Amino acid sequence: MQPLAAVRSIKVKLGLLVAVSVLVATAVATLGRAGGVPPWLGVPVTVALALAVTQLLAAGMTSPLRQMTAAARRMATGDYGVRVAETSRDEVGELARAFNTMAADLAAVDRERRELVATVSHELRTPLTGLRAVLENLVDGVGPADPAALRPALDQAERTSRLVEDLLDLARVDAGRAPLTPEPVRLASLLAEAVAEAEVLGRPVTYAVEVSPPDLVVAADPARLRQLVANLLDNASRHSPAGGTVRVRAGRAGERYVLEVQDEGPGVAPADRERVFEAFGTLGAGDAGGGTGLGLAIARWVTDLHGGTIRFDDPGRSQGAVVRVDLPVQPPARRGPGGLEMVAVRPPEPEPQPQPQPPAPVGAPGYSAPGLLDDLFGGFWPPRQVPARVGLVAGAVGAGVLAAALLPERSLGLGTFLVLLAAGGVLLAATPRRRDPWTLGCAGLCLLLAAVPLVRETPWLVLLCLLAGVATAVCGVTGARTAAGLVLSGLAWPLAGLRGLPWLGRTLATLTGRGSGAAVLRTLVWSALGLVVFGALLVSADALLASWVDAAVPDLTGDLLVARVFVALAVGGVVLAAAYLALDPPLLDRAERDPRPVERRFEWLAPVLVVVAVFAAFLAAQATVVLAGHDHLRRTTGLTYAEYVHQGFGQLTVATALTLLVVGAAVRKAPRTTAADRRWVRATLAVLCLETLLVVASALHRMHLYQEAYGFTSLRLLVDVVEAWLGLLVLAALAAVLALRAWWFPRFALVSGVVALLALTAANPEAWVAEHNLERYAATGRIDWAYLQGLSADAVPALVAGTADLPPEARACALAGRSGEADDGDVWEWNLARSRAADALAGVRLVAPVGGCPGRD
Structure with a gap:
C-alpha cells in the first residue's frame, strides 16, 4: 500500500509527509495534554505515532531506488x-520505468549476442568439419589427391570464406562504419x-532481367547496391528448382524505384517473411543451397543504408517467392564520423516476440531488495525473511487493551501482575528459544519479578524489579552471553520497534492480501454498531444488567478515555517491539570472537599495578585509622569518626564496579601464550581482587557505622545490598581469574543481581528500616x-508492632496519616502489602500528639 503513489512530484510527497507527521504529532500531544496524560507516557506515544504515520506515508517512496x-x-x-516495480508516478517512478526499458534492451542485446555466437559457431562448424574430413582422407591416403577430390575441400573453404566476409560486412554496418558514397548508376x-557474376556459380537456373525505362539512372553506392542484388540473386538461385527461371524487374515510380527478384521455389510462408531477414534467419530444410543465412540480413541493411525498404510480396498465382526492394532515387545523406556521408545502418527493430513469462520484478515475492533499515542497522541486525505472525500482533494488541482496562486510575496490584503476565506470555510465544534452559530460567525469574507489585507497595522497589524484569526478559529471548551482548539486549528493545516495521507491514498485509480485508472491516463495524445500539437500549432497560456492565466495562468517558488510549498504545507497542526482538534477535555476541592481546606484557601489567598500588594506599589508610584510634584521626584530619565514615560511600561503590571492568579488560588483553604470562595474570589480578574485597568490607563497615549514628533509610540499605552484590561479583571474578575462564561471568552477574533483588524484596526493606529505627529510638531517643x-504500606505492620509499647504520642507520630489507610480498592488493585496494612491498622486507636513528636533527630 502506497498512499502517496498518485502524487506526481517527489517534492510534494516530502512536503505532505512532513506536514501530516507534524499535524499528527501536534494533535496527539494536544489530546494527551488535555487528557492529563503525564509527559513520560505522552511523549513516547506521540513520537511513536508520528514515526508510524511517516513510515506509512513514505511506503514505496524509495523502494524503487533500492530495487534498482x-x-x-x-x-x-x-x-x-x-x-x-513501477508503483509511483513521480520522478522516482519515471526513473524506474526508464530502468526497466534499459534492462529490457540489455536483455535483448544479450540474447542476440548469445544467439549470434551460437549460430556462427554452428555455421562455421559445418564447412570446417567437411574440410577437415576431406583433408584427413587425403593425408591418410584414403582418396587420391586429384582435382575431383580437392573440389569439395575448395567448396567448403569458399563457403567458410563467404561466411567470414558476410560477418565482416555485418560488423562494419552494425558499427556504423559503412560509408555511403552515392554516384549515378545505370541500373x-x-x-x-x-x-x-551469378551465372559463374554454375547453378542450373536462367535469369530474366527487365528494366523500365531501359536507361534508368539512380543515385546509389554501386558496390553496396551490387552486393544487395548479388545476395538476392544468390538466394533466389539456391531456392529455385533445376531449370527454373529467376526474374529480375526494375522500374521507376515517381521519386523512387523498385527492384523485384522472383524465383520459382517453394516460397516463404507469411509467418516467416519477417524472420528470414534476421541474421541466420534461414528456413532450415528449405535452404537447399547451403547459404550462410546472412545474405538477406545484409540485403536489408544495405536497403536501410540507402533509405529504402525490403520485404517479401505475395506472388499471386505464380509459384515461388517475390522480394521487393523500394529505394529512393536520391538517398538521404547524413554526416557521420570523420565527415563521411552516412545513413542509419541499423534496421528497424523486429516486432517484439511474445515472452512465455515476463521477468519478475525485483520487489516481487520471493525476492527482497535491501531496504533503508537494512542499511541503517548493517551487520548488527542483518535482514531476515521473518514470517508473518498475526497471532503475535493480536497478542500485543490484547496486552495493550488489557493494560488500558486495568491500569489507569488504579494502584499497582493484581491488574499490574496480569498485564505483566500477558506481556510475558506474548514474548515466550514469540521466541524460538522457548525450550532453551537459559530462556526458561529467565522466564521463571521474570515471573517472580512480575509478582512483586502483587506483594509489595514500595515504589522504588517495584520500579527496580520491573527494570530487572525487562533486562532479564530481553536477555532471555535474545540468548546473549557476553557482557556487551547483555547491554546491547536492553538497547535493542526500543530499536526493535523500528527494525520490525517491515515485518509488521507483512503481517498486516496477510489480513488484507487475500481479499478479505474489506469483509473483516465491514464485520467489525457492523458488530460494533450492534453492540453499542442494542447494548445501550438493554442496559438502560434493566438495572441489574447495568450493574453488571458497570463492573465489567471500564470507564470510557472524559479524560480517562484519553489516558486509556495512551496506555493501550504504549503497552501494545512495547510488547510488540519485544515480540519482534524475541522473534528476530540481532547479532549481540559479535564481540565474543577472540580478542587481540597486546604484544608486550608491560602494556597491561603497568596500568593494573598502578590500580593495585592505589588500593594498597587506601587500605593502609584504613589500617592506620583502626590501629591509631579516633584521637589520631581527629588530630590529623580534624574529623570525628562519625564524620569520617560518612564520606565515600558512593566513591567506594563506583571504585568496586570499575575494578571489575579493569579485571575484565586485563583478562582480555593480557597474552596467555606462555606459562609465565598466565602466572602474571593470575597473581596480579588475584591481588587486585583481594584488595577490592577489603574495600568492599570497608564500605559495608562504614555504612553500618553511619546508620547507627544517623539512622536507617531505604537508600542506605540499598547501597549495602549493591555493595554486597559487587563483592559477590569480585569473588566470581577471582574464580574466573584463577581458572582463566570467564564465559559464565556475564550471565552469573545478571542472575545473581536478580536473585539479590528478589531477596531484598522478600526481606521487606521498608519494614526492616522501620523496625531498626524504632529500636534505635528505644535505645537513644532519637528518630x-x-x-x-x-x-509505604509495607512498613505499617512493623510500625504497629514496634510502637505497641511506646507512649501513645509516639505511636501517633509513627502512624500519622495512616488511620484512613485501608484496602478499599476494587479487585484489580488488590495488593498483599495494603491488605496486611489494613489488617494491622484495624482496631488501632490513635491519639494526636500534644506539643509535637518527641525525640526528633
Missing part, C-alpha cells in the same frame, strides 16, 4: 531478467553485371518521624 540498486548488482553478474548495366510517616 539490487537489480544493477544482479545485472552486473549477467542477470538481465530483473525488473523494478540496367549493374543488373547485367550482377547476373553475369526521624517524618521519614517513618513517608514509608
Whole structure:
C-alpha cells in the first residue's frame, strides 16, 4: 500500500509527509495534554505515532531506488531478467520505468549476442568439419589427391570464406562504419553485371532481367547496391528448382524505384517473411543451397543504408517467392564520423516476440531488495525473511487493551501482575528459544519479578524489579552471553520497534492480501454498531444488567478515555517491539570472537599495578585509622569518626564496579601464550581482587557505622545490598581469574543481581528500616518521624508492632496519616502489602500528639 503513489512530484510527497507527521504529532500531544496524560507516557506515544504515520506515508517512496540498486548488482553478474516495480508516478517512478526499458534492451542485446555466437559457431562448424574430413582422407591416403577430390575441400573453404566476409560486412554496418558514397548508376548495366557474376556459380537456373525505362539512372553506392542484388540473386538461385527461371524487374515510380527478384521455389510462408531477414534467419530444410543465412540480413541493411525498404510480396498465382526492394532515387545523406556521408545502418527493430513469462520484478515475492533499515542497522541486525505472525500482533494488541482496562486510575496490584503476565506470555510465544534452559530460567525469574507489585507497595522497589524484569526478559529471548551482548539486549528493545516495521507491514498485509480485508472491516463495524445500539437500549432497560456492565466495562468517558488510549498504545507497542526482538534477535555476541592481546606484557601489567598500588594506599589508610584510634584521626584530619565514615560511600561503590571492568579488560588483553604470562595474570589480578574485597568490607563497615549514628533509610540499605552484590561479583571474578575462564561471568552477574533483588524484596526493606529505627529510638531517643510517616504500606505492620509499647504520642507520630489507610480498592488493585496494612491498622486507636513528636533527630 502506497498512499502517496498518485502524487506526481517527489517534492510534494516530502512536503505532505512532513506536514501530516507534524499535524499528527501536534494533535496527539494536544489530546494527551488535555487528557492529563503525564509527559513520560505522552511523549513516547506521540513520537511513536508520528514515526508510524511517516513510515506509512513514505511506503514505496524509495523502494524503487533500492530495487534498482539490487537489480544493477544482479545485472552486473549477467542477470538481465530483473525488473523494478513501477508503483509511483513521480520522478522516482519515471526513473524506474526508464530502468526497466534499459534492462529490457540489455536483455535483448544479450540474447542476440548469445544467439549470434551460437549460430556462427554452428555455421562455421559445418564447412570446417567437411574440410577437415576431406583433408584427413587425403593425408591418410584414403582418396587420391586429384582435382575431383580437392573440389569439395575448395567448396567448403569458399563457403567458410563467404561466411567470414558476410560477418565482416555485418560488423562494419552494425558499427556504423559503412560509408555511403552515392554516384549515378545505370541500373540496367549493374543488373547485367550482377547476373553475369551469378551465372559463374554454375547453378542450373536462367535469369530474366527487365528494366523500365531501359536507361534508368539512380543515385546509389554501386558496390553496396551490387552486393544487395548479388545476395538476392544468390538466394533466389539456391531456392529455385533445376531449370527454373529467376526474374529480375526494375522500374521507376515517381521519386523512387523498385527492384523485384522472383524465383520459382517453394516460397516463404507469411509467418516467416519477417524472420528470414534476421541474421541466420534461414528456413532450415528449405535452404537447399547451403547459404550462410546472412545474405538477406545484409540485403536489408544495405536497403536501410540507402533509405529504402525490403520485404517479401505475395506472388499471386505464380509459384515461388517475390522480394521487393523500394529505394529512393536520391538517398538521404547524413554526416557521420570523420565527415563521411552516412545513413542509419541499423534496421528497424523486429516486432517484439511474445515472452512465455515476463521477468519478475525485483520487489516481487520471493525476492527482497535491501531496504533503508537494512542499511541503517548493517551487520548488527542483518535482514531476515521473518514470517508473518498475526497471532503475535493480536497478542500485543490484547496486552495493550488489557493494560488500558486495568491500569489507569488504579494502584499497582493484581491488574499490574496480569498485564505483566500477558506481556510475558506474548514474548515466550514469540521466541524460538522457548525450550532453551537459559530462556526458561529467565522466564521463571521474570515471573517472580512480575509478582512483586502483587506483594509489595514500595515504589522504588517495584520500579527496580520491573527494570530487572525487562533486562532479564530481553536477555532471555535474545540468548546473549557476553557482557556487551547483555547491554546491547536492553538497547535493542526500543530499536526493535523500528527494525520490525517491515515485518509488521507483512503481517498486516496477510489480513488484507487475500481479499478479505474489506469483509473483516465491514464485520467489525457492523458488530460494533450492534453492540453499542442494542447494548445501550438493554442496559438502560434493566438495572441489574447495568450493574453488571458497570463492573465489567471500564470507564470510557472524559479524560480517562484519553489516558486509556495512551496506555493501550504504549503497552501494545512495547510488547510488540519485544515480540519482534524475541522473534528476530540481532547479532549481540559479535564481540565474543577472540580478542587481540597486546604484544608486550608491560602494556597491561603497568596500568593494573598502578590500580593495585592505589588500593594498597587506601587500605593502609584504613589500617592506620583502626590501629591509631579516633584521637589520631581527629588530630590529623580534624574529623570525628562519625564524620569520617560518612564520606565515600558512593566513591567506594563506583571504585568496586570499575575494578571489575579493569579485571575484565586485563583478562582480555593480557597474552596467555606462555606459562609465565598466565602466572602474571593470575597473581596480579588475584591481588587486585583481594584488595577490592577489603574495600568492599570497608564500605559495608562504614555504612553500618553511619546508620547507627544517623539512622536507617531505604537508600542506605540499598547501597549495602549493591555493595554486597559487587563483592559477590569480585569473588566470581577471582574464580574466573584463577581458572582463566570467564564465559559464565556475564550471565552469573545478571542472575545473581536478580536473585539479590528478589531477596531484598522478600526481606521487606521498608519494614526492616522501620523496625531498626524504632529500636534505635528505644535505645537513644532519637528518630526521624517524618521519614517513618513517608514509608509505604509495607512498613505499617512493623510500625504497629514496634510502637505497641511506646507512649501513645509516639505511636501517633509513627502512624500519622495512616488511620484512613485501608484496602478499599476494587479487585484489580488488590495488593498483599495494603491488605496486611489494613489488617494491622484495624482496631488501632490513635491519639494526636500534644506539643509535637518527641525525640526528633
